[in-house]
Amino acid sequence: MDTALSKALVVFSERGYHGASLAELRAAMKLATGSLYKAFADKRAIFLATLDHYIARRDRQLRERVDAQHSGRDKLEALLQFYAESASDSEGRRGCLVVTSATELATLDAEAAAKVRAALRRVETLLRDLIRLGQADGSIRAELDAEIVAGALFCVIQGLRVVGKTGRAKREMTSVAKQAAALFA
């Protein structure tokens, strides 16, 4: 099932909810119509399951990356690198389901919209907390406004995913991520 949702993720990330047809989803998930509707009530249910699966996986991967570092600053840099890599090459071109869904926010129902907003909020909150951690452990200047710097970094991250859609190399995205560190230099 996780495999099928991973395949559905590619279709939804590339094409958005409305641009993804049941035919494309079926083909990618390698499931017949009967099986698909056995497992999911409808297209919206597939989308919500895919979104949940994606958010959970990304949160886990991000936590692992961040937890591998010690200081607030190192954690932040690891986080930026994590997003730079995700936004590069073919993975970058596929895009991020949360960002894609954010641009379609007006067309999603309340449940889906709430999930997207919550996912975005968690990342921004994590950024702010990491900045504060860095300020507490001395790796980041205490005079920075954690809220505003987090907001700026958050925009960099979302921007990486949008720009990544047009196809960018890892080296370039990594440079951008490193440059973004100037926001908390």
Place this chain on the structure above:
Amino acid sequence: MDTALSKALVVFSERGYHGASLAELRAAMKLATGSLYKAFADKRAIFLATLDHYIARRDRQLRERVDAQHSGRDKLEALLQFYAESASDSEGRRGCLVVTSATELATLDAEAAAKVRAALRRVETLLRDLIRLGQADGSIRAELDAEIVAGALFCVIQGLRVVGKTGRAKREMTSVAKQAAALFA
């Protein structure tokens, strides 16, 4: 006609190409079916006309903002403020047609995709040129890598538009824009 395209812009920006139906476009543009198909060959033609109209208007507005300043640094700050304002409040929630289209890039035809890419490239090129201008007139440090800083600022801008979709106040977005100036401080 410009008025009708402005109305179509709202629908396409909020909902994306696939999420926008002919019924919604007709209602927003206040045109009957007969008139709509008299003016445009099909939905795709409406979209392309809307995109052209939007890109031209935004380029013009941006040029005006930037040309009102003198130093490279002031021009960059004006540019960032321009985007911060666009990404705020109800206009921000509506979104940017270019960013929305960038996330749907995989589903657009070659002509539309080329227009989106060109629009994005122009902004990034302008950023780089303004950084170099600032480095030449002494308002921006000469040792900065214009290419990389432009890339980072470009991500901030795209990120502002994505985040703006979730509804953010002008004050907050202005703070982020001002913070982003640290990238060329």
Place this chain on the structure above:
DNA sequence: CCTTTTAGGAAACATTCGTTTCCAAATCAA
């Protein structure tokens, strides 16, 4: 090996959407 269960997948159906057709109403120009 046989029975039960599950999945494949085509066909049918319903709905939505985009486009075309057509005619009445409104507007414009002489």
Place this chain on the structure above:
DNA sequence: TTGATTTGGAAACGAATGTTTCCTAAAAGG
């Protein structure tokens, strides 16, 4: 005022899409 032109907008049509139904084939279990 009349004739010509344009627009409104409903209906019809074709296509695409999402969902349901149904039956065969494959897989699983006893």
